[in-house]
Amino acid sequence: MRLLERGYIVRATVRDPESMNKVKHLVELPGADTSLTLWKADMTEPGSYDEAIQGCEGVFHMATPMDFESGDPENEVIKPTVDGVLSIIRSCTKAKTVKRFIFTNSAGTINVEPQQKPVYDEDNWSDLDFIYSTKLTRMAAMEATKENNIDFICIIPPVVVGPFIMPTLPPSLITALSPITGNESHYSIIKQGQFVHVDDLCEAHIFLFEDQRARGRYICSSQDATIYDLAQLIRHNWPEYDIPTEFEGIDKDTPLVRFSSKKLIGLGFTYKYSLEDMFRGAIETCRQKGLLPYSTRSRGVEEIKEKEKLPILKEKFANGEVRVHWKLSKSLS
Numbered sequence: 001m002r003l004l005e006r007g008y009i010v011r012a013t014v015r016d017p018e019s020m021n022k023v024k025h026l027v028e029l030p031g032a033d034t035s036l037t038l039w040k041a042d043m044t045e046p047g048s049y050d051e052a053i054q055g056c057e058g059v060f061h062m063a064t065p066m067d068f069e070s071g072d073p074e075n076e077v078i079k080p081t082v083d084g085v086l087s088i089i090r091s092c093t094k095a096k097t098v099k100r101f102i103f104t105n106s107a108g109t110i111n112v113e114p115q116q117k118p119v120y121d122e123d124n125w126s127d128l129d130f131i132y133s134t135k136l137t138r139m140a141a142m143e144a145t146k147e148n149n150i151d152f153i154c155i156i157p158p159v160v161v162g163p164f165i166m167p168t169l170p171p172s173l174i175t176a177l178s179p180i181t182g183n184e185s186h187y188s189i190i191k192q193g194q195f196v197h198v199d200d201l202c203e204a205h206i207f208l209f210e211d212q213r214a215r216g217r218y219i220c221s222s223q224d225a226t227i228y229d230l231a232q233l234i235r236h237n238w239p240e241y242d243i244p245t246e247f248e249g250i251d252k253d254t255p256l257v258r259f260s261s262k263k264l265i266g267l268g269f270t271y272k273y274s275l276e277d278m279f280r281g282a283i284e285t286c287r288q289k290g291l292l293p294y295s296t297r298s299r300g301v302e303e304i305k306e307k308e309k310l311p312i313l314k315e316k317f318a319n320g321e322v323r324v325h326w327k328l329s330k331s332l333s
Contacts, residue, residue, distance in 0.1 A: 001165065002202040004031040011052050013041035025165045043084030049091040058209050059092055060102045061085065082140050089144045100151040102209055103141055105217075116192055121260040122156075122217040153208050154217040157201050158194035158259055161278035163285040173282055179231050180241050180283075180296065184248075187227055191250050192257040194221045197273035197281070207269050214267060221259035222271040223278070228252055233275060238283060240295035 003010050014023055017038035029036065039052035053059060085103070092098040145152035160172040176195070178186035201220055208214040225233075227247055235243045246252075261271075286292035 001029050002199070002206060004029060004035050006206065008035070010036045011039055011056060012036065013039045013049060013052050015042050016040065021167075025167060029165070043081075043087065046083075046087045047091065049088050050094055053088075053091045053095045053098065055097055056095060057097055058100045058102065059088065059098055060104070060205060060209070061088060062104050085141050086144055089141060089148070089150070092145075092150055093148045098150055100153060100209055101141065101145050102205055103152065103154045104205075105154050105156045116257045118255070119258045119260055122219055122263055151215065153214050155201075155205060155208060156217065156219045156221075157196050158221045159190065159196075160198050160201055161195050161282050162198035162273070163281035164198065167289065169286065169291050173286070176230075176279070176282065177286070177292065179227065179234055179243050180238075180292065182244075187247050187250065190225075190227050190230060191247075192254060193225055193227065193230070194257070194259040195223045195225065195275060195278060196221050197271075197278045200271050200273055203272075204264065204269060207267070208264075211267055218264045219259050219261050220264060221261055222273065223275040224256045224258045225275060226250075226254050226256060228254070230275075230279075234279065237276060237280070240297055242296045242298075 012026060014026075017023060017040050020027075023038055026032065026036065026038065041048040041052055089101065092101060142152045142154075159176050160170070161176045164170050164173070174181075174183065175186040175189050178184070178190070200222055204218070204220045208218060227250060231243045231245070231247075234241060261269075283292060287294060
């Protein structure tokens with residue numbers, strides 16, 4: 001959508017462009033009738049991206065398949081993932097027009113370890129087996145693009161939150177909105193969470209594509225918050241939801257873990273959205289699409305005390321980066 005707004009001619013690949021229930025939200029985008037075409041392609045089919053990529057200057061790889069319950073990760077996850085990305089890069093090479101390959105990686109490649117560090121940056125790597133496929137894919141992609149004179153740029157987002165156009169709930173929002181839905185299996189993911197607004201992430205992709213200085217790996221994360229910070233933010237702004245005041249096994253004094261965007265900000269990129277903006281966009285969209293109830297409380301909202309401004313903490317780092325954190329307040333809990 002943001003590419004269309006910028007005047008780009010966009011080719012999007014899907015497994016079945018004829019399945020209108022899956023692509024309707026794409027073909028109805030403003031400008032789609034003149035600037036968007038859908039192409040059939042599948043990462044498991046070598047060469048299926050050849051036609052779609054022919055004539056393109058930039059390729060955005062937006063997701064990497066992962067299966068955390070695979071019984072044979074080597075053959076069911078790692079090999080298909082690496083082969084799929086390399087197949088796309090071969091299509092880029094055949095096209096002879098592609099200048100930049102923007103690869104969206106997983107934040108799991110950064111900080112999956114038992115003991116969390118206070119700050120993570122692009123030099124950090126996770127070593128767990130189920131993360132290995134994304135790390136190996138990134139390294140293979142980097143080598144393949146280098147051999148073919150294609151600029152390789154890797155962007156690493158954390159939990160993506162905000163409004164959305166697809167008809168179903170994005171997986172990241174299943175996690176982010178778990179304090180509302182009560183999906184306890186996702187609490188640990190946002191125990192010490194990092195977040196970015198979907199529009200900031202889109203802008204970062206385009207920014208890195210357009211900035212000729214961009215190379216390598218970039219974290220795209222604007223806000224850090226514990227699950228207790230999120231609970232208080234939601235409770236304060238949406239008192240109609242019954243949000244837990246305690247989360248089993250998670251201490252209220254759990255420290256923040258920060259993903260540093262120093263490298264991205266150093267190129268001149270600016271984040272626009274706050275944590276509240278992210279959740280407001282997500283909750284309003286979910287309500288409009290009937291994916292989230294308007295209330296989970298048994299008593300009326302009028303019984304809930306009147307809202308007041310949440311105090312915030314602003315933290316400025318030596319590199320000029322500013323982070324805004326919601327300050328826990330006993331009077332609002």
